[in-house]
Amino acid sequence: MSLKLEDVKGLGKKVENLREAGIDSVEKLASANIDDLLKIKGIGKTSAQKYIDNAKILIEEQSNETESEVKDSPEEIDEEKKIQEELKKLEEKKKLLEGKKVEKGDFILVKITGKTQKGRIFQVSSVEDAKKAGFYDEKKEHLYTPEFVIVGKPGFLNEGLMETIENMNYFEKKSVRIPPTKGFGKRDPAKIERIGIAKFRKLNEGKNPELGQDFVKKDGQRGTVTNILQGRVIIDYNHPLAGQNLDYNIEIIDKIEDFNDKIEYFMINKGIPKANIADFKANYNKGDKSIEFTIPKQFLFQNLIMLKFGLAMDLQTNMGDEINDVKFIEIYEKMPIPATPSESVMKKVEEYNKQQESEQEEEQKQKS
Numbered sequence: 001m002s003l004k005l006e007d008v009k010g011l012g013k014k015v016e017n018l019r020e021a022g023i024d025s026v027e028k029l030a031s032a033n034i035d036d037l038l039k040i041k042g043i044g045k046t047s048a049q050k051y052i053d054n055a056k057i058l059i060e061e062q063s064n065e066t067e068s069e070v071k072d073s074p075e076e077i078d079e080e081k082k083i084q085e086e087l088k089k090l091e092e093k094k095k096l097l098e099g100k101k102v103e104k105g106d107f108i109l110v111k112i113t114g115k116t117q118k119g120r121i122f123q124v125s126s127v128e129d130a131k132k133a134g135f136y137d138e139k140k141e142h143l144y145t146p147e148f149v150i151v152g153k154p155g156f157l158n159e160g161l162m163e164t165i166e167n168m169n170y171f172e173k174k175s176v177r178i179p180p181t182k183g184f185g186k187r188d189p190a191k192i193e194r195i196g197i198a199k200f201r202k203l204n205e206g207k208n209p210e211l212g213q214d215f216v217k218k219d220g221q222r223g224t225v226t227n228i229l230q231g232r233v234i235i236d237y238n239h240p241l242a243g244q245n246l247d248y249n250i251e252i253i254d255k256i257e258d259f260n261d262k263i264e265y266f267m268i269n270k271g272i273p274k275a276n277i278a279d280f281k282a283n284y285n286k287g288d289k290s291i292e293f294t295i296p297k298q299f300l301f302q303n304l305i306m307l308k309f310g311l312a313m314d315l316q317t318n319m320g321d322e323i324n325d326v327k328f329i330e331i332y333e334k335m336p337i338p339a340t341p342s343e344s345v346m347k348k349v350e351e352y353n354k355q356q357e358s359e360q361e362e363e364q365k366q367k368s
Contacts (some may be wrong), residue, residue, distance in 0.1 A: 004060060005029065009046075009054045009351035017041060030055035090254070097170040097255055104152035107256040107265070110165065111146045113249045115175075122241065142273040146253060148265040150318055158183050161248060166362065175250045180243050181196040193223070193235045198235045209233045259284075263291070266314045270307050291315065300330055 003026040005015045021040050023029050025043035029051060097134040102108060114224035121133040125146045136144075149156040151166060160182030168174060180186050200209050203217075213225045213236055227234035256262055264277050272280065279296035283367075295304065310328035 003027075003058060008051065008058055010050060014040075014043060014047075014051070017043070026055050026058055030059055030144075051273075078291045093255070094171060099169055101167075101169050102151050102165060102252060102255075105165065106151045108149050108151060108165075108252055109146040109254040109256065109260055109265075110149050110157075111251040112161075115247045116241070117247065137170075142271075142275075145268065145274070148256070148269055153318065160246075163251065164248075164250065165252065167251055168250075170247070170252050170255060173249070175249050178246045178248060180245065183244070183246050184239040184241040185243075187238050191223075191237040193237065194232050195235070197228070197231055197233055213364075229323050262319065263315070266311060266318075269314070270311045272307070288325070289323055290327060291328040292324055292329060294329045294331065296332075299330065304328075 003023070005018060005026060008026060008029065011018070017040050018024070018029065018037075023032055023036070028135070032052060034045060034052065037051065039041050040044060043051070111125040112123055113121065113122050113125065113129060121129075121135070124130050124133055124144055126138065126236075127141060147157065149162075149165065151164070152315045154162075156162070157165070158178065160176070160178030164174065164176050164178075167334075176346045196205075197209065198338060201207065203213070209225050209228055211225055211228065215223045215225055217223070221237055223235040223237040224240065225233060226236045230350065255283045256265060260282075262280060264274075265278055268274055276296070279298070281294040281296075283292045283294075285291070308328050315323045315326055
């Protein structure tokens with residue numbers, strides 16, 4: 001932050017006089033001679049020395065602030081230590097697991113890049129890869145992460161990818177082409193619907209159809225508007241990648257063994273950004289095998305019904321030996337009672353009086 005003459009204590013209206021005399025910066029004032037200042041109207045010997053000293057103090061204070069900003073804070077040092085410790089643990093784990101075959105039931109992380117046969121990238125595992133592919137979206141940044149997978153369990157990856165991973169070793173890389181039958185299925189003509197525009201409007205909150213828009217039926221089936229022709233709307237409920245051969249580059253990059261880490265990845269899988277995981281305070285009771293999540297304030301007024309239900313089902317299904325009941329606690333703090341009109345007026349009067357007193361004190365200091 002650059003310093004201004006107005007920042008020098010005690011100068012007051014003398015700022016303009018100094019500028020007219022060519023002393024237009026704090027640095028120039030700090031390096032000025034007393035004799036130079038005595039030539040300026042209204043400045044005596046005592047005041048001149050005081051202004052020079054105050055300018056030097058101001059420069060020194062800024063210098064100290066800058067140095068403290070450059071130095072790492074204790075929190076930053078602790079964070080750096082944690083990062084280094086995590087890297088060391090990962091290296092040690094890599095030495096233990098490298099070359100070992102994955103086993104069914106293992107909790108793993110898989111780095112994946114998926115492409116259509118024509119070369120269009122549709123899946124990545126990092127922000128950098130999303131930017132390179134040209135489809136980075138800041139709102140979806142939390143989705144550009146390695147895939148959390150339980151080996152051999154359905155619902156995590158398509159059949160072809162899961163079969164490939166079951167025959168891989170830890171930290172192995174592999175490229176594979178997955179046919180439609182083991183990817184997202186063949187295109188099914190029965191999943192293409194044609195409805196009139198008037199009926200579509202009723203189902204679409206009165207809005208006209210748009211090419212490429214997502215459309216969700218009342219039963220939850222998701223489709224895409226692919227054409228609007230002769231008063232009819234064509235909606236395709238096939239998966240966008242159905243009927244295509246898909247090319248994948250995959251790498252198994254970690255094995256998740258810690259209980260808390262597993263919980264964290266199930267939460268990320270349900271769409272909770274990694275940066276907010278710590279806000280969902282989890283309390284596990286080993287005695288009755290129950291886990292309790294406290295919903296953070298910023299999520300209280302969001303519709304979390306499906307998230308909570310999905311997370312509970314995932315934990316109970318995949319960690320059933322350790323988790324029975326899943327509980328969610330929502331705390332709504334009592335709102336402060338707004339001040340009555342009379343209290344509000346009195347508060348403003350008090351603030352005004354304090355401001356007046358402060359201004360008077362400052363004027364007295366400048367006069368002295």
